[in-house]
Amino acid sequence: MKKIYIIDDDKDIVESLTIVLSGQGYEVKAQYNEKDAVTNVTEFAPHLIILDVMFPEDDGAGFEMAREFHQHDSTREIPILMLSAVNAKGDYAGTFSNKDRDDSWLPVKEFVEKPINPRILIEKVKELI
Amino acid sequence: MEKNVIALVGAGNGGKAILSDLLKIPGAEIRYVCDPDEKAPGIQLAQEHGITCCSDSCYRSLIQDPEIDLIFEVTGDDTVFEKLVEIKTPRCSLIGSSGTKIIFHLLEAQEQIRQQLVEYKMDLEDKIIERTEDLERANQELGHKMDEYATLNEKLQEVNNQKTRYLLQATHQLKAPFAAIQSYTDIILEGYAGEITDRTREIMSKVKVRCGLLANSIKEMLELANLKSCVRENLKMEKEGLKGILKKVLAKTNILAVNRNIKVLLEDFEGDDQVYGNRQQLEIFFSVLIENAINYSHDDSNIEMAITRPRNVLTVAIKDYGIGIAPHNVGRIFEEYFRSNEAAKQHTNGNGLGLAIVKEIANIHSFNIEVHSNLGEGTTFFITLGHSVGETNKDKNV
Numbered sequence: 001m002k003k004i005y006i007i008d009d010d011k012d013i014v015e016s017l018t019i020v021l022s023g024q025g026y027e028v029k030a031q032y033n034e035k036d037a038v039t040n041v042t043e044f045a046p047h048l049i050i051l052d053v054m055f056p057e058d059d060g061a062g063f064e065m066a067r068e069f070h071q072h073d074s075t076r077e078i079p080i081l082m083l084s085a086v087n088a089k090g091d092y093a094g095t096f097s098n099k100d101r102d103d104s105w106l107p108v109k110e111f112v113e114k115p116i117n118p119r120i121l122i123e124k125v126k127e128l129i
Numbered sequence: 130m131e132k133n134v135i136a137l138v139g140a141g142n143g144g145k146a147i148l149s150d151l152l153k154i155p156g157a158e159i160r161y162v163c164d165p166d167e168k169a170p171g172i173q174l175a176q177e178h179g180i181t182c183c184s185d186s187c188y189r190s191l192i193q194d195p196e197i198d199l200i201f202e203v204t205g206d207d208t209v210f211e212k213l214v215e216i217k218t219p220r221c222s223l224i225g226s227s228g229t230k231i232i233f234h235l236l237e238a239q240e241q242i243r244q245q246l247v248e249y250k251m252d253l254e255d256k257i258i259e260r261t262e263d264l265e266r267a268n269q270e271l272g273h274k275m276d277e278y279a280t281l282n283e284k285l286q287e288v289n290n291q292k293t294r295y296l297l298q299a300t301h302q303l304k305a306p307f308a309a310i311q312s313y314t315d316i317i318l319e320g321y322a323g324e325i326t327d328r329t330r331e332i333m334s335k336v337k338v339r340c341g342l343l344a345n346s347i348k349e350m351l352e353l354a355n356l357k358s359c360v361r362e363n364l365k366m367e368k369e370g371l372k373g374i375l376k377k378v379l380a381k382t383n384i385l386a387v388n389r390n391i392k393v394l395l396e397d398f399e400g401d402d403q404v405y406g407n408r409q410q411l412e413i414f415f416s417v418l419i420e421n422a423i424n425y426s427h428d429d430s431n432i433e434m435a436i437t438r439p440r441n442v443l444t445v446a447i448k449d450y451g452i453g454i455a456p457h458n459v460g461r462i463f464e465e466y467f468r469s470n471e472a473a474k475q476h477t478n479g480n481g482l483g484l485a486i487v488k489e490i491a492n493i494h495s496f497n498i499e500v501h502s503n504l505g506e507g508t509t510f511f512i513t514l515g516h517s518v519g520e521t522n523k524d525k526n527v
Contacts, residue, residue: 115311
């Protein structure tokens with residue numbers, strides 16, 4: 001069974017993701033803040049990380065965590081799917097454009113915008129694992 | 130300047146008076162004053178000014194000096210005048226008592242005028258000083274007022290920025306729980322949370338539609354707040370192909386038009402006109418204008434779009450044959466949340482923010498928008514984007 005680790009402070013979004021992904025046969029585990037993310041991910045050893053951008057303590061904590069995962073041997077190879085509450089027209093649109101998706105700056109494979117559309121989510125997860 | 134050499138014959142009171150006036154003339158050199166009376170008042174005055182005085186009745190000094198240009202005879206004695214006629218050189222002019230009297234009066238009048246002029250000049254100078262002081266005071270007061278206005282303006286700007294920040298925070302906070310509601314709705318509707326009845330599906334579909342409308346309002350509130358806090362200098366501005374932007378927007382809005390059998394006709398879509406601006410904002414700008422043209426058109430009608438370059442100025446015209454705008458509302462359509470009764474009836478899902486967003490983007494880019502509309506006949510938006518070749522709106526003032 002393939003494993004997915006979700007990091008998002010919004011418990012409702014985590015629950016939505018869990019309902020959809022569990023229904024597709026994935027083993028899902030989540031944490032609701034940015035603490036000890038590398039240790040927790042290393043321990044769970046998921047096939048995919050789903051990561052939110054904005055956290056209450058820090059607007060761009062998701063980006064920092066993605067860079068941290070990229071720096072550690074135990075997490076570097078795990079693909080990251082990023083969640084964003086802003087759509088393609090919003091604040092982070094430029095961040096996700098192809099020219100900015102540089103592994104050293106933003107090691108993210110894909111992004112899914114909120115609200116989560118179940119079919120798009122499943123499509124993107126299947127592309128990555 | 131070469132001076133006229135003058136001799137005065139007769140130094141009584143009349144002679145003294147004319148001597149006083151002659152002494153004031155810069156071009157006159159009074160060389161001789163003659164009178165048999167060595168104590169005559171004119172003689173004393175002449176001596177005070179170092180003028181040669183002579184008392185002999187033969188006027189030897191005058192005969193011996195060929196440089197004398199003019200003799201004033203002020204004695205009133207005809208024999209003296211005749212004597213002077215005899216002895217003067219041909220080049221020397223002689224003015225008798227009556228002529229001298231006239232000249233004296235002229236000189237007196239001139240002196241009076243001069244004094245009046247001096248008084249007038251002094252009065253004028255006083256007035257200039259007074260007005261200058263008034264102006265300086267007014268200027269200082271104006272400076273104080275300007276400082277006060279600048280401070281007030283800064284405070285207003287800060288309040289406005291604060292309001293925009295609160296609005297941004299509030300809309301961001303609204304967006305997150307709303308995204309969760311929409312996610313749950315999709316999960317239920319698409320059966321990921323188990324089987325649902327047709328009635329539940331019907332109700333959840335309505336929830337989804339209303340969520341979509343509200344999400345759109347939140348998105349537009351957020352866009353407007355972002356635009357209001359936008360600093361042009363921090364914005365990524367580049368030359369963008371106008372045709373590419375319009376085609377992308379038209380592809381996105383096409384479904385709205387197709388659903389109501391509205392045809393968007395493109396005129397003069399050749400060429401590769403460039404517009405200087407922020408790509409994301411340019412797409413929002415034209416999306417709102419084209420969506421509005423569709424939303425306020427009648428079913429089965431046409432929308433005409435044209436790119437023109439009158440006097441080398443790039444202009445886009447978007448013309449619909451829809452409900453139009455009443456004359457008294459044309460000036461209000463760019464106000465936030467303004468919706469005319471006709472607009473609210475025609476397009477129930479609007480929120481009155483679209484054209485406020487358009488206005489903000491136009492301000493940031495120095496675009497000019499003109500609206501021509503007739504109620505019941507349709508509306509045309511003329512958007513001036515800047516010069517079509519080389520120079521663009523980059524060089525225009527906001």
